[in-house]
Amino acid sequence: MLSALRPVGERFPLRFAASDENELGNIPDYQFHGFASGTQALAAAILHVRKQRADCTEPEVIIPAYTCPDVVSACVRAKVKPVLVDFAENSTQYDLASLKQRVTDQTIAIIAINFLGIPIDIPELRNVIGSKNIVVIEDSAQYFPRDITKHDWQGDLVTLSFGRGKPLNLFYGGAVLSHSTVSFDTGFDFSENMLSRQKFAFKHRLYNTLMHPGLYFWITQLPGLTIGQTHYQTCSLIESMNSDALAALIERIKEYKTTECNTKVLDWAKAISFNGQLISHRSYKYLRLPFLVDDAAKLEFCESKSEFSKLGLSRMYRKILPEFDDIPLDLGNSKDYPNALSFSRRLFTLPVHGDVKSHHLKKVEQLLKKM
Numbered sequence: 001m002l003s004a005l006r007p008v009g010e011r012f013p014l015r016f017a018a019s020d021e022n023e024l025g026n027i028p029d030y031q032f033h034g035f036a037s038g039t040q041a042l043a044a045a046i047l048h049v050r051k052q053r054a055d056c057t058e059p060e061v062i063i064p065a066y067t068c069p070d071v072v073s074a075c076v077r078a079k080v081k082p083v084l085v086d087f088a089e090n091s092t093q094y095d096l097a098s099l100k101q102r103v104t105d106q107t108i109a110i111i112a113i114n115f116l117g118i119p120i121d122i123p124e125l126r127n128v129i130g131s132k133n134i135v136v137i138e139d140s141a142q143y144f145p146r147d148i149t150k151h152d153w154q155g156d157l158v159t160l161s162f163g164r165g166k167p168l169n170l171f172y173g174g175a176v177l178s179h180s181t182v183s184f185d186t187g188f189d190f191s192e193n194m195l196s197r198q199k200f201a202f203k204h205r206l207y208n209t210l211m212h213p214g215l216y217f218w219i220t221q222l223p224g225l226t227i228g229q230t231h232y233q234t235c236s237l238i239e240s241m242n243s244d245a246l247a248a249l250i251e252r253i254k255e256y257k258t259t260e261c262n263t264k265v266l267d268w269a270k271a272i273s274f275n276g277q278l279i280s281h282r283s284y285k286y287l288r289l290p291f292l293v294d295d296a297a298k299l300e301f302c303e304s305k306s307e308f309s310k311l312g313l314s315r316m317y318r319k320i321l322p323e324f325d326d327i328p329l330d331l332g333n334s335k336d337y338p339n340a341l342s343f344s345r346r347l348f349t350l351p352v353h354g355d356v357k358s359h360h361l362k363k364v365e366q367l368l369k370k371m
């Protein structure tokens, strides 16, 4: 088996919208504000909340102990303290008892991270918040609805990413959606990110070529290229979305509406029996299919087999935030987050894109039977 399945990402045509008339202006209940990346959008959202809460001298933002380190970068950029909370057992939801304990009079926001298409139960968060002046920022970097006019977002602010590996991939950009009840402060005056249309088109051609199953294998073999490994990256700039990228995004949203998810993989995942399970959610709108295995050691054994990555199976982060030694903050002791820690060791994901065929699923099944 020489070709390799990429873990995520659909190839797509690049078109630039000719006019500003588009669905971004018709997102029910929300207003769109484009940024140069998802991390910058999240930093801008937190900065907005911080500005509203001038009463807090040491503002804190609650985040889960297991998530993308970019969430920490955004907190650092917005000069707030990230306060970590554990997951509930075998779940991507906050452990509500721990959450209650971590809310203080300095808490300005709770970040509700949609994990690969599994949303946080936001009404449950609002019960914990009660009458406190705490904003829910729904980080939807890993989820984008097929039809944006029929979305199911619920945060006061929603942040999006259109970067590599995201559902609506444009390999560039991010956004804040502000709810109509929130007046999003655009007074920060972010300058526009510079990116020429030619450079954008070149990146697109390169991306589409590299996403080809026959080529992806060779990319994974390049020395020095650590595909799939996550590192902390500093977020220094916050820039608004480039206008050409915005024109491309408008067309990409139209095109994204017409692509279907690979239901064959989903049906297979619901039926497969092995020493683990699909993390189920009623919406079944996954970016990748997340599975939790019973035994972390057996997952490591399977991962050591070369078929694992060739079949597009991948781990996410593999560790929780206090374990990233490149994060320039003391995030405490990983033992304080036992559920997130166990989750990080037992999670693997399977692609759902259109290049996954029945013969791949048969091989995945053989591999999983070894667990």
Ligand SMILES: Cc1ncc(COP(=O)(O)O)c(C=O)c1O
Residues within 6 Å of the ligand: 037, 038, 039, 040, 042, 067, 068, 070, 071, 113, 139, 141, 142, 161, 162, 163, 164, 173, 174
């Ligand atoms: C949950 C989450 N938030 C924010 C980001 C940052 O998005 P971007 O890569 O566009 O900066 C990511 C990126 O992977 C993410 O997974």
